[in-house]
Amino acid sequence: MDIAILGNPNTGKTSLFNQLTHSYEYVGNWSGVTVEKKVGKLRAATGNLIDLPGLYTLSPLTKDEKVASTFLLEGKFDGMINIIDSSQLERNLHLTVQLLEYGKPMMIGLNMMDVAKRNGLAIHIHQLSQQLGVPIKPMIARKGKGCEQLDAEKMKAPSFHLQYDDIIEEAIQQCESQMPAKMKHTRWIALQYLEGNEVVQQYLQQYVSLTWLEAWMKDTEKNVKIKHNIALNKLIYRTRETYIEELLKENMITSLLKHKASSETIDRVVTNRILGIPIFLFVMYVMFQFTFDWLGVPISDLVDGLISGPVTSGVEAGLQWIGANAFFQSLFIDGIIAGVGGVLVFVPQIFILFLFISFIEDSGYMARVAMVMDRLLEKFGLNGKAFIPMIIGFGCNVPGIMASRSMEQEQERHLTTMLTPFMSCSARLAVYSLFTAIFFTSHQALIVLSLYVMGIVVALIVAKILSITKYKNEKSLFVIELPPYRIPYAKTLYRSTWEKGKGFVRKAGTIILAGTIVIWLLSYVGPQGFHVPIQESFMAYVGKSIAPLLSPLGFDTWQAGAALITGFLAKEMVVSTLYVLYLVPNTEALHVVIGQQYTALQSYSFMVFFLLYVPCLATVATLKNELPNTRSMLFSIALSFAIAYVLALCVYQIGRLLGF
Amino acid sequence: MVLTEVPRGKRVVIKQCSQLHPLIYRRLNDFGINEGKEIFYKGKMPFGGPCFIACKSQKVSIRHCDAQCIEVEAL
Numbered sequence: 013m014d015i016a017i018l019g020n021p022n023t024g025k026t027s028l029f030n031q032l033t034h035s036y037e038y039v040g041n042w043s044g045v046t047v048e049k050k051v052g053k054l055r056a057a058t059g060n061l062i063d064l065p066g067l068y069t070l071s072p073l074t075k076d077e078k079v080a081s082t083f084l085l086e087g088k089f090d091g092m093i094n095i096i097d098s099s100q101l102e103r104n105l106h107l108t109v110q111l112l113e114y115g116k117p118m119m120i121g122l123n124m125m126d127v128a129k130r131n132g133l134a135i136h137i138h139q140l141s142q143q144l145g146v147p148i149k150p151m152i153a154r155k156g157k158g159c160e161q162l163d164a165e166k167m168k169a170p171s172f173h174l175q176y177d178d179i180i181e182e183a184i185q186q187c188e189s190q191m192p193a194k195m196k197h198t199r200w201i202a203l204q205y206l207e208g209n210e211v212v213q214q215y216l217q218q219y220v221s222l223t224w225l226e227a228w229m230k231d232t233e234k235n236v237k238i239k240h241n242i243a244l245n246k247l248i249y250r251t252r253e254t255y256i257e258e259l260l261k262e263n264m265i266t267s268l269l270k271h272k273a274s275s276e277t278i279d280r281v282v283t284n285r286i287l288g289i290p291i292f293l294f295v296m297y298v299m300f301q302f303t304f305d306w307l308g309v310p311i312s313d314l315v316d317g318l319i320s321g322p323v324t325s326g327v328e329a330g331l332q333w334i335g336a337n338a339f340f341q342s343l344f345i346d347g348i349i350a351g352v353g354g355v356l357v358f359v360p361q362i363f364i365l366f367l368f369i370s371f372i373e374d375s376g377y378m379a380r381v382a383m384v385m386d387r388l389l390e391k392f393g394l395n396g397k398a399f400i401p402m403i404i405g406f407g408c409n410v411p412g413i414m415a416s417r418s419m420e421q422e423q424e425r426h427l428t429t430m431l432t433p434f435m436s437c438s439a440r441l442a443v444y445s446l447f448t449a450i451f452f453t454s455h456q457a458l459i460v461l462s463l464y465v466m467g468i469v470v471a472l473i474v475a476k477i478l479s480i481t482k483y484k485n486e487k488s489l490f491v492i493e494l495p496p497y498r499i500p501y502a503k504t505l506y507r508s509t510w511e512k513g514k515g516f517v518r519k520a521g522t523i524i525l526a527g528t529i530v531i532w533l534l535s536y537v538g539p540q541g542f543h544v545p546i547q548e549s550f551m552a553y554v555g556k557s558i559a560p561l562l563s564p565l566g567f568d569t570w571q572a573g574a575a576l577i578t579g580f581l582a583k584e585m586v587v588s589t590l591y592v593l594y595l596v597p598n599t600e601a602l603h604v605v606i607g608q609q610y611t612a613l614q615s616y617s618f619m620v621f622f623l624l625y626v627p628c629l630a631t632v633a634t635l636k637n638e639l640p641n642t643r644s645m646l647f648s649i650a651l652s653f654a655i656a657y658v659l660a661l662c663v664y665q666i667g668r669l670l671g672f
Numbered sequence: 673m674v675l676t677e678v679p680r681g682k683r684v685v686i687k688q689c690s691q692l693h694p695l696i697y698r699r700l701n702d703f704g705i706n707e708g709k710e711i712f713y714k715g716k717m718p719f720g721g722p723c724f725i726a727c728k729s730q731k732v733s734i735r736h737c738d739a740q741c742i743e744v745e746a747l
Contacts, residue, residue: 099729249701279731383721384717420699489693489735490733491732491734494732
């Protein structure tokens, strides 16, 4: 049995999903978090649960809102759970009415009963359930209260009928008579078509002649205009609105008890006219301090000690004990442990960064950040919402790009998609950490910060240029809901941090492991045969072939060239590659070798180039899906490379003139 | 008068907002903010940045230029 969850953004859909399924899913607090439908196995082992992106009404405005309508038309499922924020009943019921009109077996989860009670709302659940014709269960999804009552067995098909104006009713009948006999949900399809739901319109145009549909739509619009002097979609909206108002009058009691929301107080500070931006910068500063100095680096050092000490010697002893030959000893010690270990060292820092990003998302602060930054971004042809993908992009570019799906304007969405790869993701952090630890020991945080800022500045300049050339036809728009603040539950934070961070651990065990073995093999084998000196290996030849291209930038070693090639697979691969190619057993030894081969200026030029030169493979795949065509994707990659080259060239040449 | 002329924290009723960009209009409609509704003007960000309004205990942020398209009258 397959059950879909539908509801407004920020109503706790994803929390409910986590409660009802085994798989750990990612929870968020603003409208773009659930970016594609997600499927999890129900705990009761009776079927699957499908989580759809949040939406206010079925007529889509954004790309992620299209997912739900498309799913209702084409998806295979047996029932629906409509989750409702009980403190925002009126708004939520607009979607409920449309889902009831759809007519599949359904059940309503009345979430956030605690918030509603605090706001002085009481709801006659039983009576409301009888009037709507479907079971309604009160619950507090975040705490897991009442979720178990959402039993798929108890769902039933609603006997719901909302009577619209005679003109509309007649139009529905006319349309139904044109539809093929086997078509289901005919009343719902006709109504959604009249209301202007693009997805439904495109669907119906496959079955009914376009000329008929256009004439029918025009007639209905004209008749409504004559009789009521308002637009057709407005009449439909008003009918639902009146019905909902009646429903609430009968079933909801608002007591005078006025709860002073703490959200108000927090908002007065964090969205303060003057303090808003400084507070945001301070939050970012604290986030990076934790990621590096305060917590991240100490933990990473511990992990490094563990890998280069007990783990390496343990494996060494084990290999000798089983009598492994030199080939396998080198493969394990110089290849796998050095390469994969070099990446694992940075996993604690990546997790800390994700923890902070999850906190910002789940608490409701993210929407405020969008608002605070809107004015600045407007000057660069974007809107405040574009900042959300960018912040998420600091963690990983892929979910960052996906988050841009909640933007209403298509061109702004494409533009944001192209800019997100300039954000310095946590995988790149691994490389900065390595180089700054060698050359900039006293100003580590400052140097890393300069790279993050450089990424943002480049993104903004590119945005400005593209918005006045390629994307000049659309006006930038901004409207966002500011959800109430919620202190994220420890459990929820843990789950969403793990959900995002586990990808990096998995990557270390798969692509990095495989890549490291290949790199090691290519550095072990050369045209002359096995176990050649590394300077005569295949890897050296590959690296040497692109080294001349990189020499104006200051780093013409074949190792740097080879590392940049492998960095395309995954950014942190650069670290693994350097470990393998410099044939070093631990971090200290690598520091010494690299410290001898490069100057501080060369290393900075390398980091600048590395920040921007090309998105990683996973990001390229996402770009291909999210941009309108392959050409845009290639344009985006070529642009990154050109910018990276020019910037690194400037950094190195100007730096040299200044005598660094 | 238009929304941006309203003193902070004052309750007003929307008289006319059809001048809004259709997308903004539709989105505000989703929040239940349209003609005849009571809203609260809650303040704005500096340098002509977005302002935020409240309606039925939900908060929404829109740009200054869009807020100027919303005609209101005092309660």
